[in-house]
Amino acid sequence: MRPQDERELAAAIRDAAGPLRVQGGGTRGLVGAGEVLDTTGLCGVRLYEPAALTLVVGAGTPLAEVEALLAGEGQRLGFEPVRWGPLLGASGESTIGGVVAANVSGPRRVRAGAARDALIGVRFVDGRGEVIKSGGRVMKNVTGYDLVKLMAGSRGRLGVLSEVAFKLMPAAASEATLLLEGIGVGDAVAAMAAALGSPYEVSGAGWMPGLGAMLRLEGLAESVGYRVGRLGELMQRFATPRIERAGSAALWRDLGEVAPLHHCAGDVWRFSVKPSEAPGIVARLGVPVVLDWGGGLIWAVLPEGTNARAMAAPYSGHATLMRGCGVASEPEAPGVAELGEALRAKFDPRGIFGEGLGA
């Protein structure tokens, strides 16, 4: 099934006899059984007002199309959506609805927030086949419950998105990256904490094996120049930074896509933790990792079937198995899990959305 508009989408869900497998760009791999519901027909720009930093777009619109449109006006999605296709061994081009459903946020999350923070409105069809909207097209809106946030990252388990609205950011006039080459994970996490705790508006803080720590500054040219100098001084106690300008964007694309781990065989794990816990977790895992979000996000590839959660413990936060077999999401505390299950039962009483997107 490939509905062309919201009405067809609602009909398809209302009339569904059994489970549906909702598919956007097909970048995540589908789990479970059932008829495929392809969302790519729900595409197109509904409204773009650059002067209001507002975009409303069909959920099945390709991410690349959205990015190209915004770039033409010197704007972007602040949360820096990243493509995990190569890491997860999937092909296809992400849809903007898929990005929202998985709350995919890149390195700039430390400064600009996650996809859920940029999302200001949704329209979706729940498991009963009813069209529901929440939020809207204005960036300040507390009218009624914020189902927008609930839908972001819900992985299609509550409903199928038909339309999404974002608060946009201006693209940066210039950027530079400070590289602290060769420093290890422990020093890197300390350096990133110092950088992110400085007033220099660091918009990316990561670590890649074979390279070291990387810190990004973006903004007006003179401002970036000034902050490169000040942050450089602050980082002297860790390493003398090398300044990368021309190659900066490529470095952050590599980090977002977790390029250093593309060639590794095994299960792909993603840990979202308190940043200061990262050195301990990395030591306990004992495999090559990539760090983002100042250490708050750890990517690791472990031998197939490894119980990575047990190996990494203790940590706050959660670990997700992104590629491989096993329990994908971290089991939640009992009371919290019950609330989640009860919400799913309310929005999808027939259970037709199953497990939703593959983790």
Next chain:
Amino acid sequence: MQMPVPDPAILAKKAAIVAALRAVLPADAVIDDPFETRAYECDALAAYRTRPLAVVLPRSTSEVAAALKVCHRHGVPVVPRGAGTSLAGGAMPSADAVILGVARMSAVLEVDTANRFVRVEAGRTNLAVSAAVEGEGFFYAPDPSSQLACLIAGNIAMNSGGAHCLKYGVTTNNLMGVTLVTMAGEVLEIGGPYADAGGLDLLGVICGSEGQLGVVTEATLRILPKPEGARPVLIGFDSSEVAGACVADIIRAGVLPVAIEFMDRPCIRATEAFAQPGYPDCEALLIVEVEGAEAEIDEQLGLIRQIAMRHAPVEFREAQSDEEAKRIWLGRKSAFGAMGQINDYVCLDGTIPVSALPQTLRRIGEMAAAAGLEVANVFHAGDGNMHPLILYDANREGDLERCEALGADILRLCVEVGGCLSGEHGVGIEKRELMSAQFTRADMEAQMRVKDVFDPGWLLNPAKVFPLEVSAARRG
């Protein structure tokens, strides 16, 4: 404002309910003396008052849980309360409800600058959160005007914003975790000092749920390093349209100021008379603030000046000192006080798309004239969050009703042009009946299903947010 008829069965059981609360809480944590409960008869929407059945003021999460269990067992509605600063009636009690105030829970539990968060009890004031971390060079970003008084618990309930959210976002963008006590008395930890939810983003729907899903007793909040400096400019225009166009051009140019505030002539004149900030007497005035080191500020303001000059402002005044910066903000910050000195007023809170600004202002002017009431406009122009202030005389028969009718029309207009009823104050009782203007029955059903999950008996703050007729079947 219509409120449901209090349940006579609960009113009749008052003594037993109070005794049950006293059995699980310290003596000074339960108030039922009708003179003392009078202090809780309203919030900042002071036109509406009802004395609650009783008030409980717990000092810990376990006392909150104990109180809620008692109320749950007796089927008594509970109205959570922070500092009582809600402009929407979010903390207004009903005669058959127990007020649960969290103001005694104000401790700082953990300051962690390396991981950039602070964990506090939810009864701490907004400003005292920043105060707890400013020595380390950090601050908590959401800055509602009432930040000296309002509590984090209320900020979370209403998803409060402030003047600086164009750059830093609102409460939901700065909230990392909560300890939530459900109506049944269950204590849940949701989120924490790490990014994103492992499962559904429950934190996202708890924030802004107006105390209808649970009582937040502790919060993990993101803190940010303080900028090196900030400087405002004041730009005066002889038309609102031109001021609106200037805002649009600034945003399009890729400059993202930390705040863009807008005042119209009635508001400028009132604040000038009240606080003498030295504003030009013009049709529209913008205050634009940027942050950074001196050189960074100069770079941004240079761009903003270039843009503003294209719109032929009647005045462009850049603060040359801290003193001048304070004076530029003085008028804006005293705007509500200035209006209050002239008369009683109702403060609206609708948001509109920034592009609809000139037409909306014009329509509001026409509607006010037709209603025979005065309206002054002051608002956050960068994000379209308007605060029209409608002046009325509470002592004049029928004036409040006329004022409320105009307010409702203005909010419907906000929705019509693509905006919403409330940008940062919440729905409460004030905008409850207008929800149908913005949402379909299915939209509201979806929201109410969330409440069904968290509070199946609909005991928490039940007669708020949803039109009474829409929530009637659930409230029983």
